[in-house]
Amino acid sequence: MLALVRPDSWNFPLFLHVLGAGVLVGALGATVIIATRAPALRSLLVRTIGFLVLPAWVLMRFAGQWLDSREDIPGDPSWLGVGFIVGDAGLVLLVVTALIAWRGLRHPERGWHVKAVAAISGLYLIALFVAMWAMTTKPE
Amino acid sequence: MDKYDWLLFLHVTGAFLVIGGAVMAGIFNFAALNRERPSEIAVLFRLARVAVVAIGAGMGVTLVFGLWLVHNAGYDWGETWIVLALVLWVLSNAMGGIGGGREKQTRQLAERLAAEGDAPSQELSARLRDPMWLALSWGSGVVVIAILALMVWKPGA
Numbered sequence: 001m002l003a004l005v006r007p008d009s010w011n012f013p014l015f016l017h018v019l020g021a022g023v024l025v026g027a028l029g030a031t032v033i034i035a036t037r038a039p040a041l042r043s044l045l046v047r048t049i050g051f052l053v054l055p056a057w058v059l060m061r062f063a064g065q066w067l068d069s070r071e072d073i074p075g076d077p078s079w080l081g082v083g084f085i086v087g088d089a090g091l092v093l094l095v096v097t098a099l100i101a102w103r104g105l106r107h108p109e110r111g112w113h114v115k116a117v118a119a120i121s122g123l124y125l126i127a128l129f130v131a132m133w134a135m136t137t138k139p140e
Numbered sequence: 141m142d143k144y145d146w147l148l149f150l151h152v153t154g155a156f157l158v159i160g161g162a163v164m165a166g167i168f169n170f171a172a173l174n175r176e177r178p179s180e181i182a183v184l185f186r187l188a189r190v191a192v193v194a195i196g197a198g199m200g201v202t203l204v205f206g207l208w209l210v211h212n213a214g215y216d217w218g219e220t221w222i223v224l225a226l227v228l229w230v231l232s233n234a235m236g237g238i239g240g241g242r243e244k245q246t247r248q249l250a251e252r253l254a255a256e257g258d259a260p261s262q263e264l265s266a267r268l269r270d271p272m273w274l275a276l277s278w279g280s281g282v283v284v285i286a287i288l289a290l291m292v293w294k295p296g297a
Contacts, residue, residue: 008293011292011293014292015288015289015292015293018155018288018292019159019285019288021156022155022156022159022160022163022288023159023160023163025156025159025160025163026159026160026161026162026163026164026166026167026191027163027164027167029160029161029163029164029190029191029194030163030164030167030168030187030191033164033187033190034187037186037187037190038183038184038187041171041183044167044171048167052163052167129153132149132152132153132156133149136145136148136149136152137141137145137146137148137149138141138145139141
């Protein structure tokens with residue numbers, strides 16, 4: 001019932017955190033769709049990751065940190081840990097994905113780049129879904 | 141985890157489908173604006189159909205579990221943020237529905253032109269840049285963000 005009694009000062013960082021996460025989910029979804037259904041559109045793939053996926057991750061992660069500093073949550077609850085792990089590991093995965101997509105643009109004769117981008121992006125989407133479940137239901 | 145947590149999780153899942161779908165549609169529509177060949181535009185509009193499915197499913201899920209949440213949490217049905225959110229939900233659906241209809245016609249035109257030689261077309265270009273279609277499509281996305289803001293700030297609660 002935390003949402004029912006949330007202080008006003010948490011609202012703006014929460015809004016940015018959720019907005020960033022939503023844009024990240026959409027941009028990653030578009031990345032998976034392009035990579036699996038229109039793999040020839042490699043420049044669109046690279047631009048989607050560079051101009052939307054990575055900036056959306058930054059918005060989600062930094063707004064989340066801002067929110068965490070406002071909430072000052074006691075202890076180290078597992079749901080918050082899941083959020084941090086998925087968020088921080090995501091940066092590594094997304095940077096690797098961006099580099100693979102960029103290499104794929106320079107070597108269009110090779111197909112594995114696009115398949116790898118689809119696989120990593122799809123896996124990270126699943127991880128984000130798990131994090132979203134943890135952060136909304138807050139299991140003990 | 142109690143019932144409220146599960147309802148909130150399902151409601152937020154729906155919201156992510158809507159926001160994510162809107163972002164996907166925006167990516168494909170924006171990419172189509174920068175293309176001339178009808179075959180490329182047709183491919184992008186076919187990809188956008190996945191986004192339309194996500195938005196439609198998300199809109200349904202957010203409404204069902206949102207109303208259930210209001211009942212479960214004991215909010216007053218007349219609270220400003222609930223009434224405004226419902227009005228904006230209807231508005232967003234109406235704008236997206238009308239814009240989606242025009243999008244379908246544009247995709248069909250692009251597919252026909254692609255089959256007839258795939259030459260750039262003034263008619264297709266004009267349809268892609270139609271201010272009414274752009275306002276409806278992008279406007280429905282802005283309304284979705286306004287609903288998200290209402291859900292966070294809950295004015296009048």
